[in-house]
Structures are given as C-alpha cells and as structure tokens.
Amino acid sequence: MFTKTFASAAVLALLLPATQTMAASHSEEEKDRIDATDTLPDAKPGECYAKVIVPAEYETKTEQVLIKPESEKVEVKPAVFDEAEKSIIAKEGFTKVKVIPAKFREEFEEVEVAKASTEWVTSLGKKGIPASPALLAAAKTNSIDISSAAIGECFKEYYVPAKYEKTEKEVLVKEESEEIKVAAAQFEETEETVVVKQASKKKVYKPAEYETIEEKIEIEPAKAVWKKGDGPITKIDNSTGEIMCLIQVPAKYKIIKKTVLKTPSTIDLVEVPEEAKGVKVSKLVSDATIDKVKIPAEYKKITLTNKVSDASFTWRGAAVDGEGTYTGNQICLKEIPAQFTKVKKLVIDTPAAIEEEKVEPVAKLIKVSNVATEAEEIRTTIPAEYNTVEKRAKVSSERLEWRRVLCKTNMGPDINKRIQQALKDAGVYTGAVDGNVGRGTMSAVERFQKDNGLATGGLTIDTLEKLGVM
Incomplete structure (x- = not known):
C-alpha cells in the first residue's frame, strides 16, 4: 500500500469554482444529475481529491406485452341434403320431313x-x-x-x-x-322451372378482423453522460483544468408489432332460398x-x-x-x-319427292336435393399471445462526487510504469511503458473506468485498486 496520496495536475483544475461555471452553462438536461460537489470533502493533510462523474446505475426487467388478444374460431358445418331424381319432357315429338332431290x-x-x-x-x-x-x-x-x-x-x-x-x-x-x-x-325454346334444392337456413361465420399496430416501448431511459471537451483552460492555483461537457444520450426504444382486434367475429343466420333449375324444353309451334x-x-x-x-x-x-x-x-x-x-x-x-318420319318426344332425368340436416356451428377459443420484452430501468442517477486521487507530485517513473503495465494487461493501453503519463495513458484510464463502472474524471484510488496497483 502507498502511504501517500497523489493528485494529477489535469484533475486538480476541476475544483468547485470551475464546476459551478460549467454547471451554469448546461441546459435542463442536467436536472437528472445529482451534484454532490457543492462543498469540498473533509480531507486530511497530504490527500488530494478530484471532481469525478459517477455513472448512473440501471437494472434490466422483463415485461409481458400482449401482442394478440384472445379470439374465437368458428367453423360452420354445412347442411346435408338428400338427392332424388325427377323425369321431365325435354323435347316434344314432331314430324321430320326428308327431301329426295x-x-x-x-x-x-x-x-x-x-x-x-x-x-x-x-x-x-x-x-x-x-x-x-x-x-x-x-x-x-x-x-x-x-x-x-x-x-x-x-x-x-x-x-x-x-x-x-x-x-x-x-x-x-x-x-x-x-x-x-x-x-x-318450328319449336319454341322455353324453360321449365324445377325445384332442385329446398329452402333452408344457413349460418354464415364472419371471422374477426385484426389489424397490426406498432408500439414503441422504452427499454432504456434517456441519460446524461459527462465527456471531456475542448475550451479555455481555467487557472486555479497555477494548475490547468479540463472542460467537461454533459452529453444527452437519448432513450432506447424497441418497436413491437401487436395484433389487435378490430371487429369481433359474428354468426349470421341467413335464409337460403330454395334453388330452382331452369330446364330447357322445346315446344312444337308449327x-x-x-x-x-x-x-x-x-x-x-x-x-x-x-x-x-x-x-x-x-x-x-x-x-x-x-x-x-x-x-x-x-x-x-x-x-x-x-x-x-x-x-x-x-x-x-x-x-323430286319427300318422305315423312315421326320423331318421338324425349324424356330427361334431373337430380334434385332435399334438406336432410340443418347447418350447425362449432366454436373454439384461441388464447391470447404475449411477447416478453426487456426494459432497462434507472436505479440511481448519474452524480458528481469528490474522490481521492493519486497526486502528480508523488507519481514517479516506477509507479507510472506499473500503472501503464496494468492498463496494457487490461487491454486498454497500447502505448509504451515508459513512465511518462500523457494523453494516451489518461485516455486508457478513462476507458478502463467506463468498462468497469468506475467514476471517471481522474486517477482515483478506486481505479488504482481495481488495476491492482495499490
């Protein structure tokens, strides 16, 4: 364990006056963020603190969403008919004349x-x-x-x-x-009406009508994230500070297609009139x-x-x-x-001469149908359908806090190399392990903090402990 705490010159600039100036320049998107940096921490002599951003905490919940309501399936069993035969005169008899030229x-x-x-x-x-x-x-x-x-x-x-x-x-x-x-x-073509199917009652099933709609479900609420930006450097005790910008990350949504009932199914009792068939017959006119x-x-x-x-x-x-x-x-x-x-x-x-021949009438058998059993309906209930949707809910808001940091005055080449090597082992640093802490090393620190849910904004003691350096 180190016996002394250190603070980098880059994070010492994030003192209270600079924080108040930055907070005043942001919009209403910061209302969700909790600022716990109004007063400096109760530090011991030799300890250094930096103003850091503690990310918001979220939890994922599942929710059942109705995508298709309960419905009913109706099957109509048609009526049954008995068939019979009926004889009719299709063509009357006549005299056929043949000419011998x-x-x-x-x-x-x-x-x-x-x-x-x-x-x-x-x-x-x-x-x-x-x-x-x-x-x-x-x-x-x-x-x-x-x-x-x-x-x-x-x-x-x-x-x-x-x-x-x-x-x-x-x-x-x-x-x-x-x-x-x-x-x-000469014959006259006429139609003789014959009842081929008796009148009955028919149940007509009109199925339910559905329509597909899209519902936008929030799975992760909007959040504000602090990121480093470019701007004038604030001078506090001859130390340079960095400008922090609060970036609004929009909420995440998922579009779900839902089938909703538009018109329920109905059964209509329809009177089916008798069916008559027109049979063509030839009537002798002359x-x-x-x-x-x-x-x-x-x-x-x-x-x-x-x-x-x-x-x-x-x-x-x-x-x-x-x-x-x-x-x-x-x-x-x-x-x-x-x-x-x-x-x-x-x-x-x-x-020339003529010959006469008598042609006998022609009879024809036709089929007719009589109602034996009336139509009936069969109903079956179709259960509703649901879909499981994951939603991300915020547990705690993002906040600004003062955290202990490693002071630059006590950061020698040895500790700096150990930090760089730990970052390289974590896969976030690709530069040289030379003990010179610059922009590349600090960018790797911030990446490591975000990957592990740590507060960002400085080389905090929590980060050093997570890296295994302390």
Whole structure:
C-alpha cells in the first residue's frame, strides 16, 4: 500500500469554482444529475481529491406485452341434403320431313354455230389463201360482176375478203323443273322451372378482423453522460483544468408489432332460398310444311357468225383472155360449209319427292336435393399471445462526487510504469511503458473506468485498486 496520496495536475483544475461555471452553462438536461460537489470533502493533510462523474446505475426487467388478444374460431358445418331424381319432357315429338332431290340425265344436241358461206381465195387447191380486198376492188373496177359469179369460178387479180358480224343466240341447256322446299318444324325454346334444392337456413361465420399496430416501448431511459471537451483552460492555483461537457444520450426504444382486434367475429343466420333449375324444353309451334317452287329453264348464249357483204373483184375470168398484163394474182369463189357444236344439257329423269318420319318426344332425368340436416356451428377459443420484452430501468442517477486521487507530485517513473503495465494487461493501453503519463495513458484510464463502472474524471484510488496497483 502507498502511504501517500497523489493528485494529477489535469484533475486538480476541476475544483468547485470551475464546476459551478460549467454547471451554469448546461441546459435542463442536467436536472437528472445529482451534484454532490457543492462543498469540498473533509480531507486530511497530504490527500488530494478530484471532481469525478459517477455513472448512473440501471437494472434490466422483463415485461409481458400482449401482442394478440384472445379470439374465437368458428367453423360452420354445412347442411346435408338428400338427392332424388325427377323425369321431365325435354323435347316434344314432331314430324321430320326428308327431301329426295330430282334426278337429271345428260343429253347432247348439235347446234349450228356458223352458217355455210362462200369465200374468195387465191386458188381452189389446198394452197389457196383468202383474196385481199385490194384484189377484189380491182376486179370490180374492171367491170367484174362479183355478185353473179358462180362457185368455183376464178378470176385473175386482187382478192377482197367478205365481211362478217357476230350475233348471239340462246340455246336451251336445262329444261324447266320443280324444286321442293321443306320448312322444318318450328319449336319454341322455353324453360321449365324445377325445384332442385329446398329452402333452408344457413349460418354464415364472419371471422374477426385484426389489424397490426406498432408500439414503441422504452427499454432504456434517456441519460446524461459527462465527456471531456475542448475550451479555455481555467487557472486555479497555477494548475490547468479540463472542460467537461454533459452529453444527452437519448432513450432506447424497441418497436413491437401487436395484433389487435378490430371487429369481433359474428354468426349470421341467413335464409337460403330454395334453388330452382331452369330446364330447357322445346315446344312444337308449327309442323313442317312443303313448298314447291318452279325452277325456270336454263339457256346458254352462243355466238353466230353471219356474212355482211361479199368480197369484190376487179379481175377477168380465168378462162377469158383480156387486155393487159397478167399480174400473177388469182381469185376463185370457194364454198365454206356450216359449222356445228355439241351442247350438253340436263333433262329431268326422276322428279323430286319427300318422305315423312315421326320423331318421338324425349324424356330427361334431373337430380334434385332435399334438406336432410340443418347447418350447425362449432366454436373454439384461441388464447391470447404475449411477447416478453426487456426494459432497462434507472436505479440511481448519474452524480458528481469528490474522490481521492493519486497526486502528480508523488507519481514517479516506477509507479507510472506499473500503472501503464496494468492498463496494457487490461487491454486498454497500447502505448509504451515508459513512465511518462500523457494523453494516451489518461485516455486508457478513462476507458478502463467506463468498462468497469468506475467514476471517471481522474486517477482515483478506486481505479488504482481495481488495476491492482495499490
């Protein structure tokens, strides 16, 4: 044990006048702090004291918080029905009419498409070609009566072909016939109402409605903590002091989600009306009818070629010698036979007819349901749910007190090294163990005090004892 007590120059500045000046500069956040430093302690000669901050004390308590109130689960057992079958007429009987179409046979008819005519050609042989209009005009100019020329008669000169025009002629290709049209029987679609489920009473469960809310629970109240700050140095007996700032640490809260009842569950007794099913049925409105329609004959237009004017010639007869020089051109009147084509036409072989058939009505079985057992409800109670929350409550407030400290005048290199080594062993000091107590050593002291719940503000005797130095 040391026989003398020491005080550092850094903490000797925290005397009463400086404390009063600092306290006056803080806000209402200091109201929770207890200041027990109004008077200096009753010290013995050679003892030194420093004004230190004793931290507030807290204890942790657990509390049960309701997160979901007691509720009720309701199950509805539905009604039971018996099934039965019922026969109804789904479609009435009617008369079905079938049409047998008429049958036709093919016949061919030869139709003249071009009448027989005559034509002036350059030769009566196979190599003869039609004479040109210039040749025929030359023949007429030379007093040749072309209109009275005989078939097979030839003239020498130019040939002018005859003119033709085309006309149309209607030729019967399908005789007039008769078509039988049958109007099917007409039905009216109606619905027949059949009760398939009797009226009953139904219990409808409307579940309770819950909503989730968030509740903010204080688990640690707000507190004020003294920390060293920067500012002017107060001079007391040629010793320098340090400025202490009171920092407000806000309260700690925990957000808890709670399920609260919004609307309780209810059971409503609902009248369930009987269920009727509409069954489609076909009602005969009118029976089938027969209508005979005449189909007119069909004709086909064909093109006929008719001669408009004969060819004209200005040549002399081939057997008549005439004046002049033979040009080498010759025209002969040649007969062109008529042209025919075969046309196919359809002739009625068997006329159309009808057949009638009676269709029987159609019956249908449907299922119906009758109430056997009414619906019932089953209720089950669901217990409330709770959550355990930890709350930190303050036992004693933070306070300022005078505590004995180690005086700097008696702090030699040996004791300083022992303090530094003890701090290093505690894991709060990383500097050199050189016996020089500076800012690094004092910062480690304050860290050690906070870690062990000791008063901060100076190198107190309690701290030295905790370090095992004393």
